[in-house]
Amino acid sequence: MNSIRNQLQKIIFSSLIFFICMFFVVGPYPLIIVFHILALLLFESLRNKAQQVLFILLGITIPTSIAITNFVIGLLALCWILDWIVFFWISVFPRYVWYDHLQSENFKLNVLKKISQIKESKWMLSIFGLIGLYALGLYWGDNHLNAVWQFQRLALLLVFPILATIAISQLTIKRSVMAFLGTTFFSALAAILINNNIIQPLGEYLSFIQVSWRNAAFITYNYHNVLLALSVILSLYILIEKKTKYNYLLMIFIVVYALSIFTERGRAGQVIFNLSALFYIIYYNRKHLLRLLAFIILLFSFQFIVYKTTKVYKNRFDAVSNIIANKGDIGEGKLEDIRYVFVRESFNRILEKPIWGYGTGSFGKIFIDEVDSGHDFYPHTTPHNQYLYVWFELGILGLILLLLIFYHQIKELFRKKDGIHRALLPLSFMFLMLVDSYFFIFILTIAYIFLYTIYSRYESE
Secondary structure, three states: OHHHHHHHHHHHHHHHHHHHHHHHHHOHHHHHHHHHHHHHHHHHHHHHHHHHHHHHHHHHHOOOOHHHHHHHHHHHHHHHHHHHHHHHHHHHOHHHHHHHHHHHHHHHHHHHHHHHHHHHOHHHHHHHHHHHHHHHHHHOOOOOOOHHHHHHHHHHHHHHHHHHHOOOOHHHHHHHHHHHHHHHHHHHHHHHHHHOOOOOOHHHOOOOOOOOOOEOOOOEHHHHHHHHHHHHHHHHHHHHOOOOOOHHHHHHHHHHHHHHHOOOOOOHHHHHHHHHHHHHHHHHHOOOHHHHHHHHHHHHHHHHHHHHHOHHHHHHHHHHHHHHHOOOOOOOOOOOOHHHHHHHHHHHHHHHOOOOOOOOOOHHHHHHHHOOOOOOOOOOOOOOOHHHHHHHHHHHHHHHHHHHHHHHHHHHHHOOOOHHHHOHHHHHHHHHOOOOOHHHOHHHHHHHHHHHHHHHHOOOO
């Protein structure tokens, strides 16, 4: 080991002496060319492999760790930015790349292709339009307390063009799907074991996981629940369209996902599961009435059994039913349900300024100062509804831009083979945004961008 270390030291020392001598003998320009050649060759050899590995790694980190997902996204962004740095170098200093003109031109064409791809994508342009409108929103309204928080969330949307334009092979997409579904399966299995007191929360065994009643397995139950529902949709797509030879394994995955979804507190995932299941039942049995009725009865029977046997699901179902039946009134002596307050007060203020809204980052401050319902609005920066939130701050133009993002994504996916399955992803996410501002929540925004990249770039065989 020492001999290898000594050899490396000699090589490094000799190289430094060589470059110092070259600098004084021939000047700096040839050295710049040599360094450029080495850097570009190293960059080209590692960049593509790094992007493939990092994209697959996202399938593992999204269901397990927000911190590591953030780190992986940062590395992918770095790979993307390095492309533009090299492109700038080649464009500004062309005389230093004479040694391989063809390679430089190919590299420039790849970057120009990315620019063209972004310019031709209507949903990406809508994202840039929404971000730009949020920037302009700083110039109207008197309250911008949460503007910094808002721009931190908007930065997440820039991951869309990064993943849409980086080089990802079909093999990488398939491996990413396997990584995501496999990780959510083990996460669901762990959550079931924890909920039934078979094992302790994972934070008791793993120091990097916080011990909290809010955690399902690795992440909080409301995010975990949604990821499992999206996993069910993806699994059904693969299963129905026969994209795998492991059908029985995928069926086991779906059963475990469903058990976990309905034995934990998250409601959004439960609704998405039911709606997607109902959609597939109607779509594939619309010409067979008896079979259609049989599957619908089976779905409702499953719901009834879960309701009768699962305390968590029963309590949540009864609580929501009671709130809806009483129009937000939880009971005598109790505060009105906060979500009803959010919807009513947000809509009332939107009607006062429907065109321009109240400006970027204004929602939280206005509710704290003006709404007297007995609730503590300080920790709330959104009304738990993406559409009302954007409309409240940016007016009708902001709402239109938000809808255009998903309209063009649905249109793009629907034109592809198996389009009915692919379009179910943005449609499901649009429904989720009715119950919270999921487009500005880190782990679910990244999950949606990751899955949309898979749905849009997968080429059906």
